[in-house]
Amino acid sequence: MINPAGIVFDAYGTLLDVTSTATICEARFPGFGSALSDLWRRRQLEYSWLRSLMGRHVDFSRVTADALDFALAALELKPSEDDRTALLRSYLTLAPFPEVPAALAQLSAFRRLVLSNGSEAMLEPALTYAGVRDQLQAVLSVERVGVFKPAPQVYALAVVHLGCAPHEALFVSSNGWDIAGAAAFGLHTCWLNRSGAPLEQLGVQPEMVVADLAELVGMLVTDDA
């Protein structure tokens, strides 16, 4: 897999650091920053899977707000309307992981896309704020198919856009379950395992595992040079 027709990146947790919400969670609810941020993120993912299975899709900003409301209630935190607005707005100002901007630039020989659960209204400002929007030729949202990852039709959006077969594209995500969905669809996969997490046991394996995007650049760009 030296020369993919395109490199397709997940956004949240892969390019953009969702744990950076812990800072504002901590500022608003001292002592609860990590617990609130972690539970919020986990329920956000779970609600995206559950609503997809139920056939009750809503966009990711709604899922994100619903998950926040659950997490606040579970931790018995009482937000003001200002707290709630500030927490939700933090998804528009997520920090990129440190190596991401330079790594995307170094991959300029390839078409680079984002394929994300986020709506365009969430993704465009967030990727612009993170300083990486200009490095991407397209930002594809699941809103085009009305179901969340890891449903196969989401991954199909990438190959439709690239005009290639699944085995000609490379999908990169830090979410093990997202890698499993992409591999099940037939994409080449690179799991960005930043935290040394164990493999998700979903019956499919990532082809490549790297610790950060710089390592992927080393694999793709050195081989090409």
Next chain:
Amino acid sequence: MINPAGIVFDAYGTLLDVTSTATICEARFPGFGSALSDLWRRRQLEYSWLRSLMGRHVDFSRVTADALDFALAALELKPSEDDRTALLRSYLTLAPFPEVPAALAQLSAFRRLVLSNGSEAMLEPALTYAGVRDQLQAVLSVERVGVFKPAPQVYALAVVHLGCAPHEALFVSSNGWDIAGAAAFGLHTCWLNRSGAPLEQLGVQPEMVVADLAELVGMLVTDDA
């Protein structure tokens, strides 16, 4: 909703106490009982949702084993083959919640079914061990449709069996997301909220909320008497 055509019970967490696996988790891995049991259960559910969305169904015993393997690895525990077998077998000897056997007997004026993610090979011995199999007129497994809850076709199994419309059956579960799936399908719902958990934010509400099955008996049987 005084006289349902049938009462449809979830099994795991509703009739059978999955947290009773914590005892054997603790016996095998001292100090890790709750952490292992909790992570195992959460991944078990998540894998059922993810595999359903990926179109990669396997039965619940496989999902349960895969989730256990992830949880053990995440906690850096090294099981022997005997540990692993003992932990998986604990799903066949779950304790019923204390009020469940008597409550099911008191509901004998109604047709009582189980509708569960478990395979029949898991459910039949577990419900027999718990002493409640004789109180149930049918045990319906998602294996008949090859997808897990909360996909609508699972809940359809219950109304097919009962030969009634969705709004004529009552679904009872302690899992808030399962209640949301049943409500989205059109069943009457009773959320058995044993732990005082906050409502899951999935866009649908339970019609009834009770703290245990005895409370439901009081509502259904007293009204009928």
